[in-house]
Amino acid sequence: MMKTNPLNQSRSHRVMLSIRKNWGLYLLLLPALVLTICFAYIPMYGVIIAFKDFKPAQGILGSRWADPWFKYFLKFFKSYQFKTTISNTLLINIYSLLVGFPLPVVLALMINQLSNQRFRKGFQTITCMPHFISTVVMVGMIMLFLSPGSGILGNLYRLAGKEAPNLMASATAFPSIYVWSDIWQHVGWDSIIYIAALSAVDPTLYEAATVDGASRWQKVVAIDLPMLIPTMIILMILRMGNLMGLGFEKVYLMQNDMNIRASEVISTYVYKIGILSAQYSYSAAINMFNTIINFILLLAVNQISKRLSSTSLL
Amino acid sequence: MHVKKPAKHRTVKLSGADLAFSLIVYTVAIIFLLLILYPIYFIIIASFSNPYAVSGGNVWFWPVGFTLDGYKELFKYGDIWTGYLNTIIYTALGTFIGLAVNIPAAYALSRKDLWGRRFLTFIFIFTMFFNGGLIPTYLTIQDFNLYNTIWVMVLPFSVSVYNILVARTFFDSSLPRDLWDAAQIDGCGNLRNFFGIVLPLSKAVIAVIALWTAVGQWNSYFNALIYLKDRQLYPLQLILRDILITNNVQSALGTGEAAQIALRLAALMRYSVIIVSTLPVMLMYPFVQKYFNQGVMIGAVKG
Numbered sequence: 100m101m102k103t104n105p106l107n108q109s110r111s112h113r114v115m116l117s118i119r120k121n122w123g124l125y126l127l128l129l130p131a132l133v134l135t136i137c138f139a140y141i142p143m144y145g146v147i148i149a150f151k152d153f154k155p156a157q158g159i160l161g162s163r164w165a166d167p168w169f170k171y172f173l174k175f176f177k178s179y180q181f182k183t184t185i186s187n188t189l190l191i192n193i194y195s196l197l198v199g200f201p202l203p204v205v206l207a208l209m210i211n212q213l214s215n216q217r218f219r220k221g222f223q224t225i226t227c228m229p230h231f232i233s234t235v236v237m238v239g240m241i242m243l244f245l246s247p248g249s250g251i252l253g254n255l256y257r258l259a260g261k262e263a264p265n266l267m268a269s270a271t272a273f274p275s276i277y278v279w280s281d282i283w284q285h286v287g288w289d290s291i292i293y294i295a296a297l298s299a300v301d302p303t304l305y306e307a308a309t310v311d312g313a314s315r316w317q318k319v320v321a322i323d324l325p326m327l328i329p330t331m332i333i334l335m336i337l338r339m340g341n342l343m344g345l346g347f348e349k350v351y352l353m354q355n356d357m358n359i360r361a362s363e364v365i366s367t368y369v370y371k372i373g374i375l376s377a378q379y380s381y382s383a384a385i386n387m388f389n390t391i392i393n394f395i396l397l398l399a400v401n402q403i404s405k406r407l408s409s410t411s412l413l
Numbered sequence: 414m415h416v417k418k419p420a421k422h423r424t425v426k427l428s429g430a431d432l433a434f435s436l437i438v439y440t441v442a443i444i445f446l447l448l449i450l451y452p453i454y455f456i457i458i459a460s461f462s463n464p465y466a467v468s469g470g471n472v473w474f475w476p477v478g479f480t481l482d483g484y485k486e487l488f489k490y491g492d493i494w495t496g497y498l499n500t501i502i503y504t505a506l507g508t509f510i511g512l513a514v515n516i517p518a519a520y521a522l523s524r525k526d527l528w529g530r531r532f533l534t535f536i537f538i539f540t541m542f543f544n545g546g547l548i549p550t551y552l553t554i555q556d557f558n559l560y561n562t563i564w565v566m567v568l569p570f571s572v573s574v575y576n577i578l579v580a581r582t583f584f585d586s587s588l589p590r591d592l593w594d595a596a597q598i599d600g601c602g603n604l605r606n607f608f609g610i611v612l613p614l615s616k617a618v619i620a621v622i623a624l625w626t627a628v629g630q631w632n633s634y635f636n637a638l639i640y641l642k643d644r645q646l647y648p649l650q651l652i653l654r655d656i657l658i659t660n661n662v663q664s665a666l667g668t669g670e671a672a673q674i675a676l677r678l679a680a681l682m683r684y685s686v687i688i689v690s691t692l693p694v695m696l697m698y699p700f701v702q703k704y705f706n707q708g709v710m711i712g713a714v715k716g
Binding site for chain 1: 434604639702709710
């Protein structure tokens with residue numbers, strides 16, 4: 100019937116036809132969709148336990164609402180861990196941003212200046228390799244090297260005739276150890292994206308600059324650096340959006356009783372409260388608070404960057 | 414003469430500055446290279462050295478008191494090999510499932526004629542910025558009876574939105590625009606088109622995603638820490654954590670001098686265990702480097 104009158108097809112009918120014609124595509128999408136719903140959206144619904152006195156035996160729906168509903172948020176705001184975890188998280192993240200953000204750019208600009216192709220290729224390969232060391236091994240290496248009794252650091256101190264400090268037990272050294280070991284591991288890898296951007300520079304720009312008598316340093320500053328700015332902005336937005344979300348894996352492994360003052364961050368605290376001491380609702384509330392702050396930060400930074408430079412993520 | 418002289422002077426000065434610039438760049442590069450290489454080199458030589466020489470600070474540039482004791486001790490430590498085997502299983506299965514889930518989804522989302530494409534893409538992207546968090550996810554895993562099974566290591570977290578976006582960008586930019594039209598004329602359905610035509614053209618992006626997933630599986634310990642209870646199921650990284658970080662090495666030897674020796678051997682094992690667990694991944698890298706770099710570049714297009 101519709102075949103005789105194709106122009107009058109209703110919208111819903113056209114949609115039906117399109118879906119039926121492409122049913123294969125929906126089948127291809129299905130596994131990812133089902134897994135996402137099961138293991139990302141069902142847990143999202145599960146965050147309501149942050150507002151309930153959740154008891155595993157009663158289930159999410161069966162558990163009573165907390166009284167008042169923001170009880171566990173209040174508990175976190177009032178706890179002495181509130182200030183500690185948030186300031187530790189922010190401190191490590193900002194430190195890491197200040198050092199870890201510009202260094203890959205500098206490294207990429209430098210690699211771009213290496214004119215010997217074989218050296219350049221070897222250099223890139225070697226600087227990327229530490230990226231593939233696992234977090235566990237990386238922290239193990241840090242501990243081996245910094246051990247005052249038998250590590251490289253201890254040995255260097257002994258050569259100088261001094262007693263080595265136990266840096267892993269020092270709260271003040273914790274952020275630096277965390278950030279600089281991260282840089283050692285990832286700076287080469289993080290520079291790849293900038294090197295890719297540099298390979299897109301139009302060579303005639305360099306020729307024009309040479310004719311104008313620009314030195315190599317001037318070319319780096321005037322041609323190469325501006326080329327990297329859009330990529331830098333995108334990566335900056337992503338990092339700012341994660342300012343409160345410090346990864347769990349490395350901090351948790353580096354933690355010990357002596358440095359806990361500087362090393363307890365939100366994600367490790369959520370783990371300890373939730374998994375180790377089974378205070379499910381409290382842990383979910385802390386985590387939710389954190390996620391919301393991150394989300395707001397991301398949107399804010401994205402808006403600012405949209406205004407300033409018309410580069411945006413979303 | 415009067416006009417020419419400053420010009421000549423200028424070019425000479427410039428090339429001198431550029432030469433100095435080159436010199437500085439190469440010097441910094443070589444120092445940087447040493448900073449990256451020495452820690453790795455030290456682990457290698459320490460793993461072949463006498464433990465007393467290592468802890469006494471006598472090992473700097475080459476092995477001292479060459480010994481294979483660290484490796485021998487390692488071979489006797491059964492947990493390592495159970496962990497190794499588990500990790501190989503998780504990596505193989507996890508990579509297969511990761512490809513099977515993410516690549517088809519990416520292709521579907523790359524097709525402009527997929528009705529609801531924007532909304533479906535949003536469903537995935539939203540999970541990058543918002544999630545239920547540790548405890549709700551943990552409870553969900555328990556509800557699905559996945560806790561403490563192999564499946565929790567390879568199935569629930571196999572969807573990677575980042576990988577889907579990378580693959581989608583690849584399909585968008587690298588497949589010929591009229592590929593699907595041509596396939597339709599030949600009477601191909603969507604499934605035959607995907608498996609018969611699209612996949613063979615997409616080896617590069619498949620390699621990229623397979624490598625990323627495999628390295629991620631090999632190196633991660635978080636899911637295992639949260640969702641596994643039996644030591645028999647532990648992947649290599651959790652066993653490594655016991656040896657390297659929590660010092661939780663079981664020794665059959667008693668107290669006194671024997672325990673002292675055990676402690677020394679355990680300390681030595683720490684270097685060899687790093688070599689044995691990390692070398693496969695690091696040595697693989699130079700051979701597959703081009704795929705990794707390609708991946709970063711495809712990803713960079715969309716940011």
